[in-house]
Amino acid sequence: MEYSLVCTNCGHAYDQFYKSQVCARCGSFLEVVYKSEPKAPTAARGSFWDFSGVLPEGKYRKYEVGMTKMFSDAGDDRLMYKLETDNPTHSFKDRGSVIEVAKAKEYGFDEVACASTGNMAYSVAYYSKLYGIRSRIFVSREANKDKIEEIMSTHDAVITRGKWDFTGAQKEALKYASKTGAFITGDYCYRKEGQKTIAYEIISSAKNVSNIIVPVGNATLLSGTLKALSEMEAAGAIKRQPKVIAVQSERCNPFSKAFNYKGMVKYTVPSTSADAIAVGYPTFGDMAARQLRQNGGMAVSVSEASMRRAQKRMKEYYGLTIELASAATIAAYDSLKPRLKGNSVAIISGGNV
Numbered sequence: 001m002e003y004s005l006v007c008t009n010c011g012h013a014y015d016q017f018y019k020s021q022v023c024a025r026c027g028s029f030l031e032v033v034y035k036s037e038p039k040a041p042t043a044a045r046g047s048f049w050d051f052s053g054v055l056p057e058g059k060y061r062k063y064e065v066g067m068t069k070m071f072s073d074a075g076d077d078r079l080m081y082k083l084e085t086d087n088p089t090h091s092f093k094d095r096g097s098v099i100e101v102a103k104a105k106e107y108g109f110d111e112v113a114c115a116s117t118g119n120m121a122y123s124v125a126y127y128s129k130l131y132g133i134r135s136r137i138f139v140s141r142e143a144n145k146d147k148i149e150e151i152m153s154t155h156d157a158v159i160t161r162g163k164w165d166f167t168g169a170q171k172e173a174l175k176y177a178s179k180t181g182a183f184i185t186g187d188y189c190y191r192k193e194g195q196k197t198i199a200y201e202i203i204s205s206a207k208n209v210s211n212i213i214v215p216v217g218n219a220t221l222l223s224g225t226l227k228a229l230s231e232m233e234a235a236g237a238i239k240r241q242p243k244v245i246a247v248q249s250e251r252c253n254p255f256s257k258a259f260n261y262k263g264m265v266k267y268t269v270p271s272t273s274a275d276a277i278a279v280g281y282p283t284f285g286d287m288a289a290r291q292l293r294q295n296g297g298m299a300v301s302v303s304e305a306s307m308r309r310a311q312k313r314m315k316e317y318y319g320l321t322i323e324l325a326s327a328a329t330i331a332a333y334d335s336l337k338p339r340l341k342g343n344s345v346a347i348i349s350g351g352n353v
């Protein structure tokens with residue numbers, strides 16, 4: 001789809017050949033705006049690339065990604081799981097990385113820079129290697145050491161680790177990109193477009209979905225999910241949007257607080273064991289809060305203990321290893337179940353522990 005890139009702060013518009021994900025005028029992040037209404041197939045035919053009609057036009061190599069399994073809970077037929085651990089690097093991040101790394105290649109870059117709590121690094125490094133591009137990753141102090149080892153040994157990424165949290169790592173990555181000319185990747189506009197496909201897949205493979213439960217770190221997945229639902233509603237593919245339930249840990253919940261107290265997102269020092277959602281200041285937080293209000297959804301926080309219980313249950317019942325950030329959506333379902341109407345889908349966002 002033809003598109004332009006519009007700055008979320010100053011409103012300046014760039015054409016689709018603009019070689020960055022950040023506004024040259026004010027440094028803010030951009031949003032992909034399509035020239036015409038995105039239209040996806042109503043039923044997925046078996047490939048992520050069937051959703052090209054809702055993605056930015058680009059020179060993509062059709063690597064295997066997405067089209068992940070959905071299955072019902074064994075004891076509760078109103079709960080389904082969307083199993084993102086099925087992706088090549090075992091998290092939903094691959095949906096976004098396959099798009100943004102392709103853009104870096106298309107625009108002639110030979111290096112990408114990225115900030116990560118772990119999964120993003122794994123995913124960006126994986127696709128960068130496939131595309132023959134170097135990757136330089138700035139990891140946060142919360143990042144899981146085993147994930148980082150795996151990335152360095154298998155995918156040749158150069159890792160810089162500092163005392164900074166994820167928000168600090170993002171600044172470092174941006175500084176590095178502007179100094180060296182590397183393409184900045186991570187929680188930016190192209191990733192969000194790729195991550196929309198998760199909602200398209202859910203809607204095309206399950207009937208009567210009333211609630212979609214989404215974990216929130218930087219809120220890119222949340223913003224992408226809500227954008228996809230709005231696109232589907234505008235295209236007439238769904239009559240009504242499922243309600244979206246955004247989930248954070250009680251020990252790092254700047255988004256839930258801002259949403260529930262109707263203020264702007266404020267920085268919180270992350271102190272959750274769910275490393276993938278240990279984000280003190282969600283980049284897409286304020287935008288996603290506006291989208292979530294329009295959707296009529298809600299934002300909740302769950303305890304560390306409830307995430308651990310859900311993680312254990314998935315291992316015992318299904319033999320599935322899922323990380324705490326993923327278990328957050330199940331923990332949210334557990335606590336909201338008596339209040340929820342209709343069928344719910346909990347996104348199991350990743351399985352790298």
Ligand SMILES: Cc1ncc(COP(=O)(O)O)c(C=O)c1O
Pocket residue numbers: 091093117119120187215216217218219220221222276277323325326349350351
């Ligand atoms: C497994 C997992 N779940 C959830 C999230 C949160 O996604 P987002 O940062 O888009 O809100 C992440 C982000 O790193 C993740 O890796």
Ligand SMILES: [Zn+2]
Pocket residue numbers: 007008009010011012023024025026027028
């Ligand atoms: Zn701007």
